Amino acid sequence: MTIRHLKIFIEVAQCGKMRSAAERLFVSQPTISQAIRELEQHYGVLLFQRIKKRLYITDEGKQLLFYAKDVVEQFDHLEEKMFNLSRTEKVKIGATVTVGECILSDIINQFKIKEPTVEVYSYANNTERIEEKLLNGEIDIGIIEGKIKSPNLISIPKIKDYLVLVCSNQHPFAKKDVINLKELANKSFAMREKGSGTRELFEEYMIKNKVPIKTVFEGNSPESIKREVVENNCLAVISIGLVQKEVQDSKIHIIKNANEGWNRYFSVVYHKDKELTDKIRCIIDIINNYKYLQNYPKFQSGMLINETS
Template identity: 60%
Template sequence: MTIRHLRIFIEVVDSGKMSAAAEKLFISQPTVSQAIRELEEHYGGLLFERLSKKLYITKKGQKLLSYARNVVKQFDEMEEAMIQDNYVKKIRLGATNTVGECILSGIINALKESNPQTEIYSYVNNTRNIEEKLLKAELDIGIVEGRVKSPDLISIPEVNDFLVLICSTTHPFSKKKTVRLEELKNESFAMREQGSGTRELFEKYMQEKGIPIKIALEGNSSDSIKKAVIENQFLAVISIRQVEKEIKEGKIQVIQNTDSDWNRYFSIVYHKNKVKTYEMMNLIEIIKNYKNIDILNVISTGKLVKN
């Protein structure tokens, strides 16, 4: 078994066909077939089921894939470090949209200060996309507000966060000390896109309580959500960290859930087979500095009650 075998295996998984993998790698299809056959003989089992001319990865194949991407990536990094005199250390950081808007810039600045020779790449998207890139070894580490689903990823809750219901300061709810959960079913909501950890948590909560959500707008940024709340009288559920500015400007009123169902964490996530570098360990220590929230100590809020 060689690195070349693993590269071919990964390309077959990503392409879905041996012919497509051969074309992408500029080799013949028989060469691809032979490499897969040699891997299967080496590990003593099928890596793909071949049904109706289609390939379906097996459990053994999934297990190999969880190692293969990281092994190939680490091999490439070793080659680059050993061969190139001007090799630059790199770290690829993924963050969900909420994290990106709240704390990412401060984290990157602190990481630059402590690792001035390290090249930092950051990628911001929703939880689902960050998870996919971590599994493909396209990112080294992620900070997410949602729950990752793959057993191949390690997720460590590290930074406190919670969701709040928000409305404009001209909305009728802004004058109420308490809002009943039942009242939300008649309101229009601005919601994050599918795949968002914020949306997943809120939808799950409302489903459990039997309250339908009337979605009037879907957006992939907090700015579009907050604008709809302020200008269109929609409601939204959002991280408390994302509305500090609008609260201070008197544009948004916060309604806090009286139970803890909207409490959550921003979690540090990385592949279970990933070798943690010094830069990754340093990043984890930096993230811990953002653990607590103090904005609610200086504002008055309404209360969301079950009934």
């Protein structure tokens, strides 16, 4: 028994004649007769009484008609929804948390202006999770600040960014013009979670320079990190783009790395076997022309130096 059987049955029940049903469905009368016969054999009941060349639906037929109409309606609804999905163009963008906080909404808004009919899905998490979703084909393109590990992914640096050391305006470091890297040893740090590109860059730098990190808080969002800095006097290393408001409100003091050891890029990432559609290329073009650090005001800051470098 198939949906086609049910549609033929409904038409026959409504017309009362197989010939009329055949004409309305653009099939032959033997096809109609065979479908009704197969339904009767399938359910083991008589669906129509045949009296003087006219069909009269039986009680069993009325029961089937009641359910068949609902089943066919649901099937037609399913077909419509699925075909509409296939006609709707979609782009799925993944971004690391820092990128999501700094630029993702703006990039999506610019894309919607250029491609208003395209449906956009966005997902934010750390570098490790974005890499995983790209490899699984769950997203089309990623924008990340961390390092990609898989050789199956292509990563292209696009937008300049850099990390800064931050503290509250009440922290002793806020009163110093110059801080030596060694002074960070055993100071309380609020850190991003494992898998974060920001954390990886900072840890590699500190390990290289043999300075231990005392982690007293781990969080998966910039807001939680900044709260620890402001409310609990922790230090943190964070993207310059995430602390503009707090610096303007005199809640956070920034300290730049003098040797530019925390400079980095936001990179576009996609699978090496991924077909770059016109819509994905449009997103890449928007990122290529995106103005980021150029628009930020210059704030008074301290300077972090490394006397052993």
